Amino acid sequence: MKRAKVRVVNITKRFGDLVAVNDVSFEVYEGEIFTLLGPSGCGKTTTLRVISGLEKPDSGKVYIGDSDVTALPPQLRNVCLVFQEYAVFPHMSVYDNIAFGLKVRKVPKEELSKRVRELAEVLELTDRLNTKASKLGISEQQRIALARCMAVEPEVLLLDEPLTFADAKVREKMRRELKKIQRELGATMIYVTHDQLEAMMLSDRIAVMNRGRLLQVGSPIEIYDNPQNLFVARFIGSPTINTIEGTLVEERGRFLIKRDEVVVDVSEFMSSYHDVESLLGKDIVIGIRPEDVYLDVKGPIEGVAEVIEVSGERLAIHVKISKELVLKALVPVHEAVAEREKVRLSFNLEKLHVFDKVTEEKVALRRVKQ
Numbered sequence: 444m445k446r447a448k449v450r451v452v453n454i455t456k457r458f459g460d461l462v463a464v465n466d467v468s469f470e471v472y473e474g475e476i477f478t479l480l481g482p483s484g485c486g487k488t489t490t491l492r493v494i495s496g497l498e499k500p501d502s503g504k505v506y507i508g509d510s511d512v513t514a515l516p517p518q519l520r521n522v523c524l525v526f527q528e529y530a531v532f533p534h535m536s537v538y539d540n541i542a543f544g545l546k547v548r549k550v551p552k553e554e555l556s557k558r559v560r561e562l563a564e565v566l567e568l569t570d571r572l573n574t575k576a577s578k579l580g581i582s583e584q585q586r587i588a589l590a591r592c593m594a595v596e597p598e599v600l601l602l603d604e605p606l607t608f609a610d611a612k613v614r615e616k617m618r619r620e621l622k623k624i625q626r627e628l629g630a631t632m633i634y635v636t637h638d639q640l641e642a643m644m645l646s647d648r649i650a651v652m653n654r655g656r657l658l659q660v661g662s663p664i665e666i667y668d669n670p671q672n673l674f675v676a677r678f679i680g681s682p683t684i685n686t687i688e689g690t691l692v693e694e695r696g697r698f699l700i701k702r703d704e705v706v707v708d709v710s711e712f713m714s715s716y717h718d719v720e721s722l723l724g725k726d727i728v729i730g731i732r733p734e735d736v737y738l739d740v741k742g743p744i745e746g747v748a749e750v751i752e753v754s755g756e757r758l759a760i761h762v763k764i765s766k767e768l769v770l771k772a773l774v775p776v777h778e779a780v781a782e783r784e785k786v787r788l789s790f791n792l793e794k795l796h797v798f799d800k801v802t803e804e805k806v807a808l809r810r811v812k813q
């Protein structure tokens with residue numbers, strides 16, 4: 444399969460007064476799965492349509508390979524877009540569905556047949572080639588749509604929430620299949636989803652969007668471990684990251700985050716950084732993932748276990764610290780506590796994130812050499 448890198452440079456797209464895509468830039472490497480992730484309405488589909496050529500940006504450029512394709516119509520871009528409501532032709536056979544684009548391009552019959560069969564093999568549709576598409580289930584229809592798309596050998600595959608209409612179990616299976624197929628064919632793939640778990644499992648790299656803006660690009664692990672922005676921190680991860688808003692103060696040589704009656708001692712964390720003084724008196728938000736909060740009889744934070752949920756092989760204990768603050772701790776099952784039990788918590792301070800309350804950006808602190 445041919446494949447190409449894609450570069451999007453300062454794309455802006457407006458619909459009337461609405462800025463659907465706001466100065467977005469990113470580069471997709473050859474042969475990777477790159478996912479646009481963000482809540483509904485954040486501009487994912489519009490970005491994908493700009494790359495495909497179906498939508499003309501108000502400003503900015505799109506490159507496929509080394510060519511500037513910004514002015515090219517979709518059919519000259521060598522990309523293929525599978526929509527959310529992917530359409531197969533219901534009364535055509537699977538074979539004719541896959542062959543459709545090749546017939547349009549007048550590919551000789553022998554070559555056409557060879558290509559259809561090869562793709563059917565990869566997508567496990569070989570024994571369905573003569574079946575009418577309408578007779579098949581959603582997973583098969585999805586694979587037909589993919590095969591039809593791949594048959595014309597696009598340099599880039601664009602997939603817009605292709606698993607939306609499948610139920611959870613089918614989605615999981617198809618996600619795995621999709622990755623397998625992509626790896627086999629080596630295609631460059633840009634995938635759109637609002638589902639952070641799907642993005643984490645499928646992608647080589649993820650671009651997180653919100654309100655038309657691109658907030659962060661990175662591998663799933665980078666984005667999870669090192670969110671550059673409060674929105675990203677909250678959007679990725681389940682159960683969601685704990686956040687504590689407050690003002691950083693220094694009292695008797697200790698650094699405390701205070702809000703109303705909630706006081707969190709972060710001295711140990713802050714003492715490993717320079718520039719802490721610059722944060723004193725500022726409103727900040729600290730973020731800590733539930734797996735980095737643990738039960739500790741000597742811990743500095745006291746609360747009451749309110750709700751206990753099973754989360755995979757662990758328990759998510761919701762600990763009420765004050766009227767307005769509940770912290771989640773993800774603990775091994777054998778550390779179970781009773782509901783209403785008083786508990787104390789500690790943080791793995793290595794994993795604490797500090798965000799500016801106003802800009803929501805991560806505060807860059809310089810680490811003290813140890």
Ligand SMILES: Nc1ncnc2c1ncn2[C@@H]1O[C@H](COP(=O)(O)OP(=O)(O)O)[C@@H](O)[C@H]1O
Binds near residue numbers: 482483486487
């Ligand atoms: N053709 C259009 N005309 C007017 N507004 C649109 C059009 N397409 C998208 N929008 C708006 O642009 C924003 C981004 O939409 P979209 O790219 O579809 O988001 P997403 O795919 O992330 O859900 C939304 O507010 C949406 O309502």
Ligand SMILES: [Mg+2]
Binds near residue numbers: 487488489
């Ligand atoms: Mg969309």
